[in-house]
Amino acid sequence: MLYPHIRQQDPEVATLLDKELKRQREGLVMIPSENFASQAVLEATGTVLTNKYAEGYPGKRYYTGNEYIDAIEQLAIDRAKKLFNAEHVNVQPHSGSGANMACYSAVLEPGDTIMGMNLAHGGHLTHGNPVNFSGKTYRFISYGVSQENERIDMDEVRQLALKEKPKMILSGATAYPRIIDFETFANIAKEINAYAMADISHIVGLCLAGDHPNPVSSHDIVMTTTTKTLRGPRSAIILSRIEDRLKTHYHPDSEKTLAQLIDATVFPGLQGGPLEHIIAAKAVAFAEAEKPEFQEYQHQIVKNAQTLAQTLMHQGLRLVSGGTDNHLMLIDCTSLGIGGKDGANALAECGIYTNFNMIPFDTRKPFNPSGIRLGTPALTSQGMKEEEMEIIANLIAGVLHDIHNTSLKEKIKTKVVELTQGFPIYQEL
Ligand SMILES: Cc1ncc(COP(=O)(O)O)c(C=O)c1O
Incomplete structure (x- = not known):
């Protein structure tokens, strides 16, 4: 029987779960950010790992009893590094929005300029919308698509970057149906000494399969949610280089590498205990994505x-x-x-x-x-x-x-x- 314990203890919730399963089964789920995670991913999210507090990182926790948790989180990190061919991965962000917040605040100060895609042209809320923390904390300059062909015009992006001199150029979108020219974005960022960041939440699976250019090797920081085309649990990860290419430019006094800046911003900067059951589900999804x-x-x-x-x-x-x-x-x-x-x-x-x-x-x-x-x-x-x-x-x-x-x-x-x-x-x- 499905959810026997919930059914016995809490029929109200069980009934709603039944109805939602029926809705998903009998409908056509065409919201592009939704997907059906595998049964194995679903199982991992419902495990005893939900009981464990594990503030810190593998081998450096603030609580005891983390030997198996450490092994699981390390497995998720190692699998993600291999899958994405990334130098460094943080698997702890609870969500894409929080992960974007961590990426910006790891390397920028409030008020710094970021260039991101206009929300009405396909950018995400966290790419500088005025109602969102991103638009409230940073000075966002938006690029959009050209009226003529509704595609990003990379010459315009470059002109805007040269004029506004952002400290970060953010590429990636939530509602853009065309190929994103990540290489040119990275080159423009290099030209103006800015961080190159890509948010590949939507297209991550396509990037891994070669159906879309992959920004991991050309960008300083890449964020992706683990839902959507990756088909994992509702969560996110941050991939980055280890070294901070712009350290002398933006953080002359910092002893930290880019990887350390990101880790310290996720925890203790923004989050407390990681969701280890979700991290286990990410590990399962990364193994599935290798197949x-x-x-x-x-x-x-x-x-x-x-x-x-x-x-x-x-x-x-x-x-x-x-x-x-x-x-x-x-x-x-x-x-x-x-x-x-x-x-x-x-x-x-x-x-x-x-x-x-x-x-x-x-x-x-x-x-x-x-x-x-x-x-x-x-x-x-x-x-x-x-x-x-x-x-x-x-x-x-x-x-x-x-x-x-x-x-x-x-x-x-x-x-x-x-x-x-x-x-x-x-x-x-
Ligand atoms: C491009 C992009 N970035 C970030 C997010 C935010 O992710 P979350 O909903 O997990 O906060 C989304 C979610 O749809 C997205 O499409």
Whole structure:
């Protein structure tokens, strides 16, 4: 029986867990930042490691009884170093937002200038939005996409960098469907003596499989969440060089290496005890990512995204930048005469889960913007391929062209359930 102890002790929670599992099983999870972690990753998150306090790092803890915890955390570090070919890895950040905070504050002072991607053009909240700690603490200068082709213009990025002289150039995005030219970002950062940082939370799996350039060797600091295309637990890691390339420039008096600055900022700078059960789940996910099937899976994510995008466009929908190179795409709802929120809600009524999103040069407000963001990582984990993407794109287009048609939405909901039955998830649960 599923969750026997919760069911016995707390039927209220058990009932909600059952309903959520059914929702995930019978819906199409197309939010590009969501995925289905393996059963092994899920198991690791529910282990006795949740009971242990382990402030500090392996071999240097402030509590006793950490011999096995140390071994697990060291395993996660070693696996991540090998997987990413990274000089240094910190596996303790609880989340992507906290990890970004640690990266900035490890090497910068409040008020320092960082260049990051405009939120409305695909950047993340923690890349300088004024309502977020990032925008409140640092002076963020934003680059965006060009109006002409909705892609990042690297000449403009360079001009802005030369003019503003940021101490860090941050690349990476949460809603950008095209390849990011990490090498040029790193070169611009070198040219102006700035730290090069990349946030690869969304595309990490693609970077590992060679479906997207990988910034680890060219950048000083790389942050990634471990959910999304990496298919691990909800958490994050920070990869970095050991030596601080800019030490004499920015930290002339510091004895610390870049690796030490980052470690000291994560703990004790920002966090207390690490979530060792989640760190164990990260170790499991890193081992899974070493397997050839993981590479195949990433290639299929991209192939599926291509088919989904092509079919949506054949159905008359406009995609930002005219398509995708990665796992996600943005539908521009403007010509449909609806907001992205209206569209995403209509799709959700049919069991198709996406999220509404700003698009570049959006004329609408963030709470009902013009875009719908969707992607293929979770559907691909279920085993769906190009054939299913065509079917799904046709269903999506049908709903978006007629969002108030209740009988159509009911029919599509039934089709969605039928489709998911051929691709069951978590069969052992
Ligand atoms: C690019 C990027 N960075 C950071 C984050 C923040 O991660 P978290 O939600 O774990 O705080 C996200 C999450 O969606 C993201 O897409």
